[in-house]
Amino acid sequence: MTAKLIVLATGGTIAGIAGSALRNDYQAGAIDIDSYLEQVGGLGLDAKFAGQQIANIDSADIGPAEWNALHAATLAAIADDSCQGVIVTHGTDTLEETAFLLDQTLPCAKPVVVVGAMRPADAVGYDGLRNFANAVRVASDGEASGRGVLVVMGDRVFAARDVRKVRTRGTDAFRGFPRGSIAMVTPSSLEWFGAPWRVGEAARCGWHDTLPEVPIVYVHAGLRAGELLRQIGDTARGIVLAGVGEGNMPESVRAELVRLRTAGLPVVRASRTGEGLVDREPEDDANGFVAARALNPQKARILLQLLIADGIDDPSAIQTAFDGR
Incomplete structure (x- = not known):
């Protein structure tokens, strides 16, 4: 059965353009979600997509305004009976923070997968489309629910609690601690390393539009x-x-x-x-x-x-x- 997935886009390197396949610098968030999903359409993925642009910025600029909009849109997607899972495209610099925030404030009813890329879309060895295809594989899988928010990077699946960015460059830039990855994924396969541990769990914390200042x-x-x-x-x-x-x-x-x-x-x-x-x-x-x-x-x-x-x-x-x- 073809899954319907809602894709919430926030920008970042996965939607970035350098203007040259060899440049190191680039503009994050240069591709809008409709254009991105057009590219994804050529991959032959067994899923139907509905895209929504939450923001289109460098993740260093992500803050309360974007989090509020993203949280509301994710809740609406979870409540949509026709939606099987949610994918959030995000820059990698603050990806772990957004994923953890969502993990603590969303119910575990449907898969929510955060995905990014370490190279812009026109770079040699762009990893964004593969990471996105892997995220589709995870978000379409019934076993993905009940695990909290998940992060897909570099053919690995991480729990939001564990994931952290550990390198400035290279596609193998994310690691999990204290658990490593909780699954291995490719566009055609998915191997979970354990059973879901948060089945039916409600949000652990309430949502507040304004959070207290904590330096x-x-x-x-x-x-x-x-x-x-x-x-x-x-x-x-x-x-x-x-x-x-x-x-x-x-x-x-x-x-x-x-x-x-x-x-x-x-x-x-x-x-x-x-x-x-x-x-x-x-x-x-x-x-x-x-x-x-x-x-x-x-x-x-x-x-x-x-x-x-x-x-x-x-x-x-x-x-x-x-x-x-």
Whole structure:
């Protein structure tokens, strides 16, 4: 049976044009969704598409306005009885953040697949059409639902919770942590590595058009409390620390964060390293800090924003949420 898929386009490299097959620089979001689906029509995919242009920009510019429109359109697509799955085309720089945000705020009723490309459409070795064909294979598969939002890049399928961009160039630029890929995919085959784990699950967090301000502070050698305070500013509702090692920080910074936590700001310790768990340490109870566990700083920020927006600001309740992600 031919699947009907709704494609929500936001721009990025997958819709980018360089003007030369050999140039390194290019314009992201130069191809509109109707033109892109015309190209896709020549692939012979067993699917019918309905496209909607949410934005057509570099993903570095993605923010609340685009997220609001994308979330609303995805909810509408999920509610459409004729729609089997949703594909979101997106730039790779912030793809993991958009995917995680959708993952936390959408029900797991139908497949939602986010896909991008590392090379523009007129580059030698353009990977966008293959990635898109793979996304169609995943979004058309009944076993894709009940797994949360998925990301398809480089013949691999990742869960939104795990996926992260780890390279600036090359088509093998995404990896999963703590799980690696959860499936291998080609345009003609799909091999899942396990059963769905979120079957019938509702959205984990509510949707809010405006999210509270939560800065990420990057720890470096020589960071002092004054610099920390300048980065946080006066309007922050919470703080994520991209700490050294397992979420560590200088003692002067720790003392200032304890003071801010006592004043009511939730503080989450994450790590600036590429991979690794940030577990609770003995001092976290006394300090009132939260350990980010497997979430990197950018995903920890999104989860903390969602929790605060939902009225959750108690450190123990926040920790429970992080432990469950």
